[in-house]
Amino acid sequence: MNILITGANRGLGYEMVVEALERGHHVIAGARQASQKLAGLQEQYGEQLETVQLDVTDEAGIAALAATLKEQDRTLGAIINNAAILAARNTSIEELDMNDVLQSFDINLFGPMRVVKHFLPLLTEPGAAIMNISSEAGSITNAYPGDYPYGITKTALNMFTQQLLSAVKERGVQVVSVHPGWMKTDMGGEQAPTDPRQSSKGILDIIEGRIVPQGKFNFVDYTGKEMPI
Template sequence: MNIIITGANRGLGFHLSTIAAQRGHNVIAGIRAASPDGQLLELINRYPGQIKAVELDVSREDTVARLAETLRADNQAVDAIVNSAAILLGRGGTLETLSLDDVAQSFEVNLYGPMRVVKHLLPLMPDGGQRIILNISSEAGSLSNAYGGDYPYALSKAAINMFSKQLKKYVKAKEIRVYALHPGWIKTDMGGEKAPGDPLESAIGILDIVEMKKEIAPEHYFINFKGEPMPI
């Protein structure tokens, strides 16, 4: 499979790239920088020919459009998109101290980013149930479990859940699977050291979903990394 993963240089995106390469998939690793370095560069060298790092800043539509043009010129189809790039701003702040700039920036990356990616890359996805679009979300985006905090992050994740629901209906005739996915509270730069979850375990579960190793009822669109439904 040709899998596009955004935010591939760190956190969950990096672990997803690792597991995908281990399983023999071709990974297009989207990063904000012009060229890879650090752990991603090491991973690319470990799996020569399987991972290609591309400049893909989801807040800049020109980088997304350029990737789509390159893939189209090379006659490359897209089998899976994992929108993993995200930001967490204003954690723990009160409503009275809330920065609306943080809210705007969170929507720019966490909602508009995946929308830009899907807008330009959906035309490169063949029809068929093996194809999948995964928007990494969070239990923070659950309306029924709203906890009254982390406004920039929670509101943007609730919005990506809605986008995923709309997208699922939009591509129903093409039989492309679409999910908003809660990866768990995992130990990453975003999740922090106190997080109980292992990002590698989460990545393995997510790749199992990509590879259709999990049975998921067709009506579900907000799930966790085990393929289990999440409360809306």
């Protein structure tokens, strides 16, 4: 399977690259900037890994990359929309900078929409899947104060998942919003209880059909358990 992963140079994105490579998949690792970690994987896995410049806020760049792959008669089996930011953490509404909100929407919501817009025509492999990396912060049922930009954008991302699922279900494409857990990453911090590699394994299991998401809405955690909308 050919898997496109955004935000692949660190954190969960990097761990998903490693997990997918170890499982024998071909990975297109997209990131705004190159990293030594991805370069090390490139040396180890050779042509099984492609590292590409992919800024989810740059629609022209996304379109150009998709066009290049199309010209090469390339196909995709999965798209993992992982790139995201957590801005204005624990900021009250009175102190909130709306520029943080705008930037969060640009990356966390519009980014996945741009990626799907241009790469969906390439998603033709059997058992194709789109994984939108969401968060428990996007649950309306369990809404909490603070993290306004992040939580609201993840709620909107869940809606995008449902709309997209309705659009592609006749093609047999799986579309899922995944809460990866509170992880030990730059975003999650060292106090987080979950190893991002553990989360990566679950997400790849969902893509491969080893885990079948449960529930009315395709918003689940990395074990496939239903998350509250």
